[in-house]
Amino acid sequence: MxxxxxxxxxxxxxxxxxxxxxxxxxxxxxxxxxxxxxxxxxxxxxxxxxxxxxxxxxxxxxxxxxxxxxxxxxxxxxxxxxxxxxxxxxxxxxxxxxxxxxxxxxxxxxxxxxxxxxIEGHSAESYFQHHDTPDKHALFQEIGNMVSRMHAIEREHYGKANDYKIKELTCFKLKQDDAINALFYASKHIAMIKENHDHLLHKLAQLESRIQPRARHHFIHDELGPNHIIIDHKMQPYLIDIEGAGFFDLEHEHSFLKLRFGEYYRYFKKENLDSARLSFYRLCHHLSLASGGLKLLHRHFPDRQFARNLAAYHAGQAIEMLSHNRD
Known part of the structure; x- marks a missing residue:
């Protein structure tokens, strides 16, 4: 590098x-x-x-x-x-x-x-540590409202904002392929993933088989963690690292929000999400993050402890999904 x-x-x-x-x-x-x-x-x-x-x-x-x-x-x-x-x-x-x-x-x-x-300010993640106050509640409400406004932008086909082509594969099939590649990489370096490779592959296919195609997709950030929202001195939130944004299944974003925001996910919670998609994308995220953490570690990312912890945590979460139904 x-x-x-x-x-x-x-x-x-x-x-x-x-x-x-x-x-x-x-x-x-x-x-x-x-x-x-x-x-x-x-x-x-x-x-x-x-x-x-x-x-x-x-x-x-x-x-x-x-x-x-x-x-x-x-x-x-x-x-x-x-x-x-x-x-x-x-x-x-x-x-x-x-x-x-x-x-x-x-x-x-x-x-x-x-x-x-x-933007002079701090990430939304830093506000997790603040005491619960009306100002903190108002901030996360505004973050939730901003994300909801983004998610309200919708159209029939998935893809980038300037891409209106009809795709051969559904968006969840694309993510299944990515997850299989992530599983293959992780299984070469993490013993418990290797031991459960076939079970995880089966679980992924099982969850994907429950998904019904749809004809509406929403504009999502694609990797919206609290580190991708900057709060300025006026308590105005800004989205950053937006290259991956585009039209996709809304559940892909919500399953990631739930992983990254924890108890603060309540500010994003939305009714009528597809539970089959939530479970499927959750497993995809765990496999992707386990693999991604390993790749950062192997490619000498400066914060090696972060990379190591990322891989270990999400590998464990993927294994846990084999025995629990988690939306």
Missing amino acids: KSNPHFSHHELQEYVHSVFGHDYHAAEQTRIQGGAQKVIYKVNFTNGFSCLLYIWDISSNYFQDELLKESTFQNSYGSSLFSMNTVFLRNHGIMTPALYDMRNGRNGFEFDFALVEY
């Missing part, structure tokens, strides 16, 4: 001058740790302004092998998706940081890049 800055100070200065004008002088660029697919730098200016520099560099992506081999994985990576979803969400009143400039024609570089609004 690339460790040196993608831009020299001179290159960065030329870029920001072309976007903001010659009154803006970059003082420093600091890499923000944690991203697995794109690189993010915070850029501070001498006039007190700050913004983010996003870099889509395949050589810095911890899942580059999947991007090159698995077509469905490409649906959650890339500058074009980021640009399109930023416009789509903001046009529908869903707050996400403003896109100041996008360069995805390479422009002499081997990666795409953009300047994005810096």
Whole structure:
């Protein structure tokens, strides 16, 4: 993985001058740790302004092998998706940081890049630790309302906002294929997954067989954890890491929300969700996260303990689903 800055100070200065004008002088660029697919730098200016520099560099992506081999994985990576979803969400009143400039024609570089609004604030996850107060309740209600407004955007076919093609496979069949690949990878490295490989494969097929096709799909974030919502100083929530957003089964998002928000899922809870889809996608998430944690670990992700814990926890949860019906 690339460790040196993608831009020299001179290159960065030329870029920001072309976007903001010659009154803006970059003082420093600091890499923000944690991203697995794109690189993010915070850029501070001498006039007190700050913004983010996003870099889509395949050589810095911890899942580059999947991007090159698995077509469905490409649906959650890339500058074009980021640009399109930023416009789509903001046009529908869903707050996400403003896109100041996008360069995805390479422009002499081997990666795409953009300047994005810096939201001064904290992730929704940090508010889990706050005492229960009316302000905290109001915040999570607003987060729930924002997500509900996004989910209310619907159409007949699944896919990206600009993709209206009718697909041969249903969206849940695509996720079943991804889950089978994740199971195969995890079974090579986790003993209890290897021992239960056939049982998990059967469980996945059993849960998928209970799903009835449908003709309505909703706009979802696709990986909406509390770390993907930033709260500014006015307590306004913003969605981030939006490349994977698109039209899909609503239950895919809700099963993930339930995993990631725990007791705070009550702010998202929705009636009339399909229990068969919830169970199926839950198992898909566990297998994907177990495999994903392993891949981060094997590919030298900086927070190795996080990667190790992620793989172990979701492997255990997948095994638990063999003996319990969990929606």
